[in-house]
Every structure is written in structure tokens, then in C-alpha cells.
Amino acid sequence: MSIDDQEQARQAYQRALEAIHLLRSQAQDRVEAIQGYATRVHRARRLLEDLDRVEDYDRIADGLLAESAGGGQ
Structure with missing residues (x-):
């Protein structure tokens, strides 16, 4: 092999x-x-799950407030 071939x-x-x-x-x-x-x-999925939980928490809070306002405690 020549130098040119090697190059x-x-x-x-x-x-x-x-x-x-x-x-x-x-x-x-x-x-x-x-x-x-x-x-x-993954982040978007977690945000959607959080939104679902907000609705659940709001329902729970509304129920508890209604119960306490009605003297149920």
C-alpha cells in the first residue's frame, strides 16, 4: 500500500x-x-388528575359546610 493509499x-x-x-x-x-x-x-396527566380531585374535595367541603350549618355536628 502506497502513502497515497494510506492517506x-x-x-x-x-x-x-x-x-x-x-x-x-x-x-x-x-x-x-x-x-x-x-x-x-406525565405532567399533563397529573394536572388532570388534580382537577378531578378538586371536584371531589369541593363536594366534600360543600357537604361538611352544609352539615355544620344545619347543626349536624
């Missing part, structure tokens, strides 16, 4: 290595985006 092989190897790094970086960016989306979905 071409080295350059080809370097290009392949750069392509691998680029693809790995892009894949990592996608993973982080998916994880961020999952976090936002």
Missing part, C-alpha cells in the same frame, strides 16, 4: 467516524426529545 484510507476512516458521531448525536437528540415529550404528557 485515502485514513480520510475514509475519518469520514466514517465523523458520520458515526453525527448519527449518534442525532439519535441522542431524538431520545431527549422523546423523553421530554413523555415528561410533559
